[in-house]
Amino acid sequence: MTLTIDRPEAPAGPPKLDGHRLRTAQRETLDSPRMEYGLLAKMMFKPVDLLYGREGSYTKFAMLEIIARVPYQAWERMGYWALHRHHGRSALARRVFDRIVEARADQDNEQWHLLIMQDLVQRNGDRQNWLLHRLAPWFIAFFYYHVSWVLFLVRPELSYRLNAEFEDHAEHEYMTYVAEHPELEFQPDPGTYAAEYGRYASVADLLRQIGHDERVHKLDSLENVSAPRFHQVRL
Numbered sequence: 001m002t003l004t005i006d007r008p009e010a011p012a013g014p015p016k017l018d019g020h021r022l023r024t025a026q027r028e029t030l031d032s033p034r035m036e037y038g039l040l041a042k043m044m045f046k047p048v049d050l051l052y053g054r055e056g057s058y059t060k061f062a063m064l065e066i067i068a069r070v071p072y073q074a075w076e077r078m079g080y081w082a083l084h085r086h087h088g089r090s091a092l093a094r095r096v097f098d099r100i101v102e103a104r105a106d107q108d109n110e111q112w113h114l115l116i117m118q119d120l121v122q123r124n125g126d127r128q129n130w131l132l133h134r135l136a137p138w139f140i141a142f143f144y145y146h147v148s149w150v151l152f153l154v155r156p157e158l159s160y161r162l163n164a165e166f167e168d169h170a171e172h173e174y175m176t177y178v179a180e181h182p183e184l185e186f187q188p189d190p191g192t193y194a195a196e197y198g199r200y201a202s203v204a205d206l207l208r209q210i211g212h213d214e215r216v217h218k219l220d221s222l223e224n225v226s227a228p229r230f231h232q233v234r235l
Ligand SMILES: [Fe+2]
Pocket: 065, 068, 109, 110, 113, 170, 214
């Protein structure tokens, strides 16, 4: 006999916007100031600017996307640790698991960003080398991962705040890059990952969509800043 269980759907991720809403979202980002970045965020942004240049580029964005998923991995790991600790309290364990599912969905979203960026790097014929585009991202990701889980253990709100700053930075970088490259409006979206990520009218809209995803990630993290511990999460 086969038992059928109704399972809640995995989170769909940030909403996909049409062209008009994407342009509105870009204006909103460009009209709003960046967050006040703390020391740890600056410790990541400075070397990235030094190594990859202050200006946005597909290779720089690919590098940022490699490290973008790291805090979500760290939170997923901490979630399983908390689940193990609280498995005797089913309501709390369920809330912890909900956060794990959310962290996994955000990792997937960041993974699509990375794949899209790598695709654009290749189509653009940009050069990547082992030192700058393999080793350096690994080092920064290693640093970020350990900072994320240690902060989460000690003061989880600081871990969420750090990610919110990282996402705010990414949102502004994408939206600014599109504003500074009007030619992207006339480049069709290659649609390499259209089945998974959607198809857009132009590369400009594709990048605006990614920028908007980063805003959603930022807002989610800021929401978690106000209820950082698992037992504070509302049912
Ligand atoms: Fe991203």
